[in-house]
Amino acid sequence: MSIESRARRLVELHRAPEILSVVNVWDVVTAKVVAALPETKALATASHAIAATFGYEDGEKIPLDLHLDIIGRIVASVGDLPVSADLEAGYGDPGDTMRRAIAVGVVGANLEDQVKPLPDALAAVTASVAAAESEGVPFALNARTDVFLRAGDRDPSEVLADAIERGRAYLGAGATCFFVPGKLSDDTVEQLVEALGPQQISVIGVPGAQSSTRFEQLGVARISYGPWTQRIALTALEDAARSLYAGGVVDPGTRPLN
DSSP: OOHHHHHHHHHHHHHSSSOEEEOOBOSHHHHHHHHTSTTOOOEEBOHHHHHHHTTOOTTTOSOHHHHHHHHHHHHHHSTTOOEEEEOTTOTTOHHHHHHHHHHTTOOEEEEEOTTOOHHHHHHHHHHHHHHHHHTTOOOEEEEEOOTTTTOTTSOHHHHHHHHHHHHHHHHHTTOSEEEOOSOOOHHHHHHHHHHHOTTOEEEEOOTTOOOHHHHHHTTOOEEEOTTHHHHHHHHHHHHHHHHHHTTOOOOTTOOOOO
16 A cells, blocks of 8 residues: 555545544554454554653654664554554644655654644644645644643633634644644543544543543544553563462463464
């Protein structure tokens, strides 16, 4: 399947009334395990998890060349499945970063605004959309705002209004979806969907958050899990190590997935 076909497929998955659930991966083996599941329609990488894999802190600390190399390896390992990459804030040049990601086969990406002033954040979205258009790829840009994550003691109604303003701007500039990470109440999601429309909002599944089924009922387009999938795996590893140190044995139900 061509990169253009995979890109169109990813956009279609965001637009469908059924929520797009993407279980985030961080290397080739995790990508292959998730890709092999019949429920998997697309994959997404997690920048935090990839950085941690190579010993870097989150926040564009991992060199872009290294980051794109592992993303490219993930893309190459999963055949025709569309892959969306978490490219943080674009490494200082969102347009060029998107072009380089497309060059390794990526057909969608997260781009975070870091709560920068709206004109600056909007310029990054515009540059990313323009870069994808110049490559002839109908790219699925998941434009992220961190206003809820960095809300602090701001008035909640002010935070919601800020998010809606940013969402309208990013979607108006050509973003496919508006990503609003944080532990959001039903009421907040309903207000976001009412203001921006159904199948326009992307959320993250965190401990204590609603299920994908509930988010689908609320009109959400996409749910991903960010670094939490790696944390699930690491929790299982730590628990297994404690058991083995205590004289336990390898669980006979362990599957040879690698």
